[in-house]
Amino acid sequence: MKPGVPAYRRWLRWLTVAAIAVGAVSTLSYGSGAHLIVRYLDPPVGRWWNEHEYALMAGAASALGMLLAIRFGVRLIDDPAVRGRAAAISIIAGALILIPLAHLSGALGRLGWTGVGGFDTYAMNTIVDKVLIAGVYFLKIAGFGVLAGLAMFAAAAMAASSGAAPRREA
Amino acid sequence: MLTIRMLVLFVHVTAVIVALGGSLFSTFALTPILTGELEPPARVKVVRRVIRRLGAIVLSALVILIATGMLNVFYLGVISVLLAIKLVLVVIVIGLATYQYVNLGARIWRVSENGPVPELAPLLARFRKVGLAQGAIVLLIVYLSLGLTRVMAPMVSG
Numbered sequence: 001m002k003p004g005v006p007a008y009r010r011w012l013r014w015l016t017v018a019a020i021a022v023g024a025v026s027t028l029s030y031g032s033g034a035h036l037i038v039r040y041l042d043p044p045v046g047r048w049w050n051e052h053e054y055a056l057m058a059g060a061a062s063a064l065g066m067l068l069a070i071r072f073g074v075r076l077i078d079d080p081a082v083r084g085r086a087a088a089i090s091i092i093a094g095a096l097i098l099i100p101l102a103h104l105s106g107a108l109g110r111l112g113w114t115g116v117g118g119f120d121t122y123a124m125n126t127i128v129d130k131v132l133i134a135g136v137y138f139l140k141i142a143g144f145g146v147l148a149g150l151a152m153f154a155a156a157a158m159a160a161s162s163g164a165a166p167r168r169e170a
Numbered sequence: 171m172l173t174i175r176m177l178v179l180f181v182h183v184t185a186v187i188v189a190l191g192g193s194l195f196s197t198f199a200l201t202p203i204l205t206g207e208l209e210p211p212a213r214v215k216v217v218r219r220v221i222r223r224l225g226a227i228v229l230s231a232l233v234i235l236i237a238t239g240m241l242n243v244f245y246l247g248v249i250s251v252l253l254a255i256k257l258v259l260v261v262i263v264i265g266l267a268t269y270q271y272v273n274l275g276a277r278i279w280r281v282s283e284n285g286p287v288p289e290l291a292p293l294l295a296r297f298r299k300v301g302l303a304q305g306a307i308v309l310l311i312v313y314l315s316l317g318l319t320r321v322m323a324p325m326v327s328g
Contacts, residue, residue, distance in 0.1 A: 076269045079276055086272075104240055111249045140249075144240060147257060150264045151236035157272040158229045162222065 006080070008087035015091070016067045023060030026053045027138045031131030058106040059098060061138045065145015066094040066101075066152065073153035077161075085160035090153045101148055102141070109140035175245045182238035189231035190308050192224055193301055201298070210286040218282045221297070225271030232264055256314045263307050270300040 029035060030053045039046025070090045077083040200220065204213050239260070243249065274297045281289050 151233045154229045154268045155233045
């Protein structure tokens with residue numbers, strides 16, 4: 001890692017990589033039903049994975065969306081000190097709202113373009129279709145994550161910026 | 171009549187009114203009056219405080235807008251192309267608002283610390299331009315939202 005890179009950028013990078021990795025594995029596994037292979041190799045681990053792969057997929061998608069929003073938001077700020085504080089506040093706030101956001105975004109991601117399709121026909125498809133549908137679902141959740149992340153970052157940036165200067169005129 | 175869905179919609183619309191109304195009042199009422207009535211040092215003092223406070227109000231309203239907006243989509247039960255366009259515009263508005271208040275606003279705050287300086291005028295002009303662009307997009311979003319309720323109402327009810 002370069003020595004001059006601020007800590008928040010390192011955190012953002014690692015968290016983004018982690019969200020992409022967890023998201024890719026859980027989405028592929030969820031779409032293809034790969035928990036069966038894990039169950040075959042180690043039944044307790046396979047059962048745990050089967051119970052949690054959806055939550056991991058939705059959580060990773062929401063986290064990825066928020067992290068992308070924070071990375072974009074950071075570029076809009078001119079002052080490096082405010083940038084760092086805003087990113088730190090956003091990462092903490094994002095971690096706090098991750099679970100409810102993943103639930104809400106997961107529910108929103110199920111909605112289709114007409115309100116009746118979306119994720120509802122999932123069980124009827126082949127494995128390739130299921131992986132594709134799960135991928136689109138992941139991206140939809142991430143999209144709502146971007147929206148929530150941007151709003152959260154805006155508030156965090158305002159708070160960080162307000163703390164940078166005296167509240168009242170001398 | 172008083173359901174959670176209605177309450178969420180009420181808070182959503184109120185947040186739009188606060189965000190858009192505050193910006194419009196500042197741009198079209200407060201700023202011209204300040205320019206006409208106050209001397210530059212006093213005007214700068216007021217303007218920088220207004221920008222900071224308005225920033226906190228507008229950005230907080232945007233957070234409420236997003237939270238209630240996501241709940242509204244959930245209650246609506248439909249994601250249409252119109253809604254997708256609206257959501258993209260919302261992302262642009264939040265980006266612009268963040269740039270306006272956190273970047274330009276903070277720079278205005280720093281530059282004007284010791285009263286009026288030549289660098290302040292272009293910053294204020296850009297602040298106003300970004301605000302106007304943002305206001306125009308918000309009006310478009312409001313128009314799309316009206317279209318959305320018109321298109322979705324028969325689908326949801328029937």
